[in-house]
Amino acid sequence: MxxxxxxxxxxxxxxxxxxxxxxxxxxxxxxxxxxxxxxxxxxxxxxxxxxxRYEIKKAKLEVTAPVYKEYEVTGYGFAGNAAADGIEAEFKYLEALDSIDLVDVKGKIIFMAQGLRPEAFKTLIEAGVVGFVSAHGTFRETKDTLDLDERMLRPQHIEYGKLPGVCISMTDALELVSSKPEKVKLTLAQEEGExxxxxxxxxxxxxxxxxxxxxxxxxxxxxxxxxxxxxxxxxxxxxxxxxxxxxxxxxxxxxxxxxxxxxxxxxxxxxxxxxxxxxxxxxxxxxxxxxxxxxxxxxxxxxxxxxxxxxxxxxxxxxxxxxxxxxxxxxxxxxxxxxxxxxxxxxxxxxxxxxxxxxxxxxxxxxxxxxxxxxxxxxxxxxxxxxxxxxxxxxxxxxxxxxxxxxxxxxxxxxxx
Ligand SMILES: [Zn+2]
Missing domain, CATH: 3.40.630.10 (Zn peptidases)
Incomplete structure (x- = not known):
């Protein structure tokens, strides 16, 4: 043959x-x-x-209080431009999506370590979250070995609405959460089209x-x-x-x-x-x-x-x-x-x-x-x-x-x- x-x-x-x-x-x-x-x-x-097709123009995550710090991020594609000039809000690490975790998330920017499935996304929107941060990679990786994922919202997310989001490395995520930020500012601007x-x-x-x-x-x-x-x-x-x-x-x-x-x-x-x-x-x-x-x-x-x-x-x-x-x-x-x-x-x-x-x-x-x-x-x-x-x-x-x-x-x- x-x-x-x-x-x-x-x-x-x-x-x-x-x-x-x-x-x-x-x-x-x-x-x-x-x-x-x-x-x-x-x-x-x-x-x-x-x-x-989308093209991210600006994506940023800054801790504004108590101590200023900026993290390297990638922006979520098709997540809109609601945060084009930056949204500043209180920060919360969301361990899970159970109702007890959601009692005080309204108006906040949250970090979630797990993936953002459409059902999870729906829950965040319904709970009144104003922005989200997700993580990519493992604690073992450094900037030299990790290409920070360029993630996007899929149609199955967007049917529930849009929410600005960024992705950071797991190494940074561990530092971010342990630093107990009070306020963070999320900026996301992009062109969306075909x-x-x-x-x-x-x-x-x-x-x-x-x-x-x-x-x-x-x-x-x-x-x-x-x-x-x-x-x-x-x-x-x-x-x-x-x-x-x-x-x-x-x-x-x-x-x-x-x-x-x-x-x-x-x-x-x-x-x-x-x-x-x-x-x-x-x-x-x-x-x-x-x-x-x-x-x-x-x-x-x-x-x-x-x-x-x-x-x-x-x-x-x-x-x-x-x-x-x-x-x-x-x-x-x-x-x-x-x-x-x-x-x-x-x-x-x-x-x-x-x-x-x-x-x-x-x-x-x-x-x-x-x-x-x-x-x-x-x-x-x-x-x-x-x-x-x-x-x-x-x-x-x-x-x-x-x-x-x-x-x-x-x-x-x-x-x-
Ligand atoms: Zn394939």
Missing amino acids: DISGKRMYELLEKMNFVRLSTFEGEKKGAEIIANEIKALGIEPTIEGFKAP GDSQNVIAEIKGTEKPDEVIIYTAHYDSVVFSPGMFDNASGSATILELLRYYKANPPKRTVRFLWTGSEERGLLGSKAYVAAHEEELKNIVLCINVDMTGPLLGRDEARVTGEEAVCNALTYFYKEIGYPMNVKQDIYSSDAIPFADKGIPGINFMRVAAMGTAQIHSRYDTIKTVTAESMERTAKFIAAFSDRVINSVFFPIEKKMPENMVEKVDKYLRKKK
Whole structure:
């Protein structure tokens, strides 16, 4: 089977830079993939879509009493400009969100050590908090090893309102709270709007059943500071290698390949694709999504957003060919979800890294954490499984979404709370 980890690794080398949604790096990533497709003699399509974009103009956190001190912060994106000229208020460390913790937070700026889930955000707004501080990293990190996270409010937060917030390092947070500040001043100014993101699409028509389409998806965008080699240049390279493979081995059914932008901003690329191609969705019988492969130490896994029968088929298959894999029926936070929402079964392939090896969403998601050999093994498995399905006499996977998966998808997409 002509699947080359070396070629995949070479693509990673070309894409070894930050590919942040709506910024230049993401666009460059799309162009690199499009050029690889062209080199195969296939005409790629680049489809643009709008994605939310913010730019922080000013973010500050100052302790104003009893002793002045300024902390290094990043501002929360999409948190508005209510604090553009600074809000000065009393400070409180909020240990938890129980009602007893909330009795005296009205009008205050709070610090919370835990993450800001939408439900927590709602509680803060209802309690009358005027600003918040969250922390990133661990006590072990210094300024040299930590890129202070650039966080943002998501639509699921904003539905409850807006609240200015900043993020500080955990080291600073420990100092801030132990210094018992009476008053702090929070400043946050930003531009909020939209920018351009894009999907890249390629297709090989089926020789016998061109109207039955299997779509492969992988996101090529990354997050701030991260060259995203594991997450998810690896998956992007995997499906490009599958495109090459099917170009050389014409499939009986049509195979379409979708490299999505802005996945990291909430699956925006796959959502845009599904919205723009509503009519064609009836022909898509399966979505195969690849999100993260390549660590040397780790384990190949598959999450089937579809019927249990697909799990069984995959399980028999990996045993038959002797390729260990962990298979479960579940959703996976990636691009198969918008397809599953339209009733299209999804199989997500990934290689989960052993703890302490590959890391995502940081500067440490580097090319060193993936290997050509490992990417090749996973890609060969996906190709072998795909062959069986794509070239089958009768398509074996029913286009049906079981109730438990519908429920999980709905919950994920916040159709249900
Ligand atoms: Zn990813």
